[in-house]
Amino acid sequence: MKAITKLLTAIMLAGVAATSATSAMADGAKIFVIGGKADDPFWSKVKKGADDAGKVAELTGGSVTWLGPQNYDNLGPDAAKLIRTALSQKPSAIVGPDWVPEAMDDAFKEVVAAGVPLIIYNSGGMDAAKRLGAMNYVGNEEYAAGLGGGTYYGSHGSKNVLCVNTLPGATNTEDRCKGIADAITKSGGKSTQLPLPSSSFGNPTAVAEAIKAAVLKDNTIDGVITISAGDANSAANAISQANAGDKVKLASFDMDETGLQRIKAGTQMFAVDQQPYLQGYLAVSLLNGFANYGLDLPTKPVLTGPGIVDAANVDATMAGAAAGAR
Amino acid sequence: MTSQAHDQLAAATTAPLSQRSSMPSIGSLVRRPEVGSLIGMIAVLFFFSIFGGANFMSSGGAASWLNVASELGIIALPIGLLMIAGHLDLSVGSMVPASSMTIAILSGHYGLPIIVGILAALGLGLAVGFVNGVLVIRTKVPSFVVTLATLFALAGLTLGLSVILSGSTSVALKSGPIAKLLFGDYLGGKFEVTLFWWIAAILIVGFILNFSRFGNWILAMGGDAVSARNAGIPTDRVTIALFMSSGLCASFVGMSQAILYNSAQVAAGQSFIFNSIIAVVIGGVLLTGGYGSVVGIVLGTLTFAIVNQGIFYTGFDANWASLIIGVLLLAAVLMNNTFRTMALTYAPRTKLSARR
Incomplete structure (x- = not known):
């Protein structure tokens, strides 16, 4: 019935x-x-x-x-x-x-x-x-976004990238770091994850000092990528404190105004954007x-990311951000 | 507890603590309640100097935990005073981002002079503290509940207003060289200037607690609030002042973090709630109030910061960080309790004055 x-x-x-x-x-x-x-x-x-x-x-x-x-x-x-x-x-x-x-x-x-x-x-x-x-x-797709970031690192000569995960255990952040690691391994480098405990979450100083410690401990690290735009602000301070700005290239998933300004100033290499x-x-x-x-478009799925924002397109991106589209 | 409270009540109307102590002997120094916190701190420092390697012992390594300690410490001091007086303030967790967003929206988004943003952020802290204090006095609801309510209310207000005013939950802030130098710079490229603000705060709070009548009032209130009021202590005024100081200190940290990191996020600061309480408790302050010292709070803050940041200098898998933090903190608190019990139950053989 x-x-x-x-x-x-x-x-x-x-x-x-x-x-x-x-x-x-x-x-x-x-x-x-x-x-x-x-x-x-x-x-x-x-x-x-x-x-x-x-x-x-x-x-x-x-x-x-x-x-x-x-x-x-x-x-x-x-x-x-x-x-x-x-x-x-x-x-x-x-x-x-x-x-x-x-x-x-x-x-x-x-x-x-x-x-x-x-x-x-x-x-x-x-x-x-x-x-x-x-x-x-x-x-x-988060894993594809990670691959995109890792490939960019690989093609720019980075061999040991730290993926800073302030939300360890969450599927999307783990996928991002895994994508980074898999892509860098392919280009002959490696990537380790730095999972931060919840007692650091939301405290930029604790995050910055943890990243600084990791960079000081392993001096082969030449790249740091964070899972969010806010964490990249902490990472930028960590790298300058460790006096490693020449060697360690910073990147982030997603971006904010401060991050865009860093890319323009040259203190951040790129941001992975899902557009x-x-x-x-x-x-x-x-x-x-x-x-x-x-x-009907035969391309399935249609991926809008990863888009890479770096020095080459940062001006256009900032204009887009001012218009509310980026 | 009760007898101690009575001692303090007697003292409240007479002389400050410092003027009553006799010449300290080595025995009385060992029995000081801070000794437990000191040994706890030395133990974790020792632990990480073994496992943390040369980097942990370098000035960069020291900056790692001192920077974290200085921001946490600025909040932990007034929280410690509140806990000694028998109160809690959970709203600091929302006060930090509220203050960051205030300065970032005013001076970053609207481009007002940085001093306007700084004063507005600090003023907001005082105002929220005042509201907390008045609510606690008027409603007689435990401060845990009152400040839990303001924690949520302030978080919602911050998120709502940020989105309406700036259209975003993350606002960039560019501050001038003077503001940077005062609040958001690194000395020698490593040590945050916040460290000096913390030292200043330690001296001020230390003076208040040990050398002023106000300090005695705080201790007496935590021991027994009703008797304290009967003894003529203006408990309402003290309570409001304490909440305003914790609001001010939390907003100071939020404000300086916004300047330091050139940006502010709505979702930040919540970790300060428990971290500040943990630091204060490691420092030997009783959760029930009436007992504690500034030296203890400072040592507790340092211990927590060393444990929290030292882990990243060791070769341990960072996945285990939270577990190791938990175990070390528990060990530090237990050590502390042992020494406090020793200090409190010690019976002097000759003179009564050795009691303190």
Whole structure:
């Protein structure tokens, strides 16, 4: 009985979606984007990308609507509700991150069952996109980001890189350090991880002094990369205290204004950027092209990172940061 | 405890502690409560000088733990006074980032003169301390709960306002050479100038606790708050002053860290809550109040900093750092307790004055 009801609902929803899709065809694509809070510094860049891509959709009579939670206290269920809210408005396509698969996968499956084109972006990876039947994944993969950073180090002659992990044990930070290590090993060097205890977390001096100690202890270290932009500020002080600025090249995952200024001044070699703007921009553009013209990109997944910011492109990056896109 | 509190009550209305002690003999020095903390510190220093190698003993190695100790120590001193008076202040964990963000937003984001940012940050610390103190007095709710509430409230306020005002949770700050020299520079490329601020704070707090009536009032309040008030001590004023001093010191550390690291993050500082309490407890201050000394707090802070940073000079796998920190801290506290018990239960054979 239950299975039959489910089937009927699915057919009904599919029917509704089909009619809405045809009507949407006439006045352009109605795209719904599920994302973080718009005032979150990271998500404001994703939103800017989605909004900019939305201008193209608007030219053809379509629209892009951003749906974000009020807060992150109950992220999974709240995001699942947002997906259902989007679905109830007869969308031409939906973009969403798979933050909490347990809570959100059912809602995503309803989207696919209703015949609405879906792209997973920002988190979940291609695995989530395949599992849910989504068209594509647009975003970053932490291990690939680590590989990108490690390759850059390798091609610039670094042989022993310290990966400073202030959140040891977390999957994403461990993946970043592992990527660094694997890429450097390939170019004949090595990378060790420096896991810092929780009694150091959030205290830049404790982090800086720990990095200084590690650099002093092993004088073959010629590179230090931190898992966050804030930790790079500590690492910069550590390197100058250890008087190793000529030898030890600093880098970071993600970046902030202070880090960009360091790259410009030459005291930091590079930053690994996951380019959040592109996540919003590409996901919306891909869906707009599909909904209007049936375009489908064969490249799957679409990785927006790692982008490398170094002395060569730091000026352009700073201009982008001032515009709210970097 | 009670008899000690009564001694202090008697003293509160008479002369400060320092004027009552007789000439110290070697025996009385060994029985001083700080000896446990001193031995604890020497033990961990010895431990890391063996396992830490030449780098740990170099000036760079010493700077490693002195820099961490000086920032922690500036907060631990007023926290120690509060704990001696029978209170706790958890809100320092949010005060540090709140102060960092205040100066970074005012002087970094809006480009106001650095002195405006510094004064606003320190003023915020005093204001939060004042609110803490008034809430504790008026509500009679334990300060643990009151400051836990202000810890969260202030963290939320900092995050919310930072995002509204600067659109970011991380703000860059460029400060001039004078501000850098005073608050955020390294002497000889290694020692933070904060070290001198810590020494100044030690001298000030040491004077207050040992040579002023105010110090006696603090000890008496921690021993027995009701009797202290009955004896004519303005306990409300003392409580508010103590919370304002911890707010001020926490905001000082946040402010100087922002200048030192040229930036401020919303998610920082929480580790100062437990680290400051740990440092104070290692230093021999009782969690229940009424007992403690400035020398002890300083030694406790140094011990904690040595253990926390020394680990990175050793060849140990850093994954075990937290375990080793925990074990060494427990050993230091146990050693301390043994000596304090010895000091307190010692019965003088000849004269009564040897008791202190």
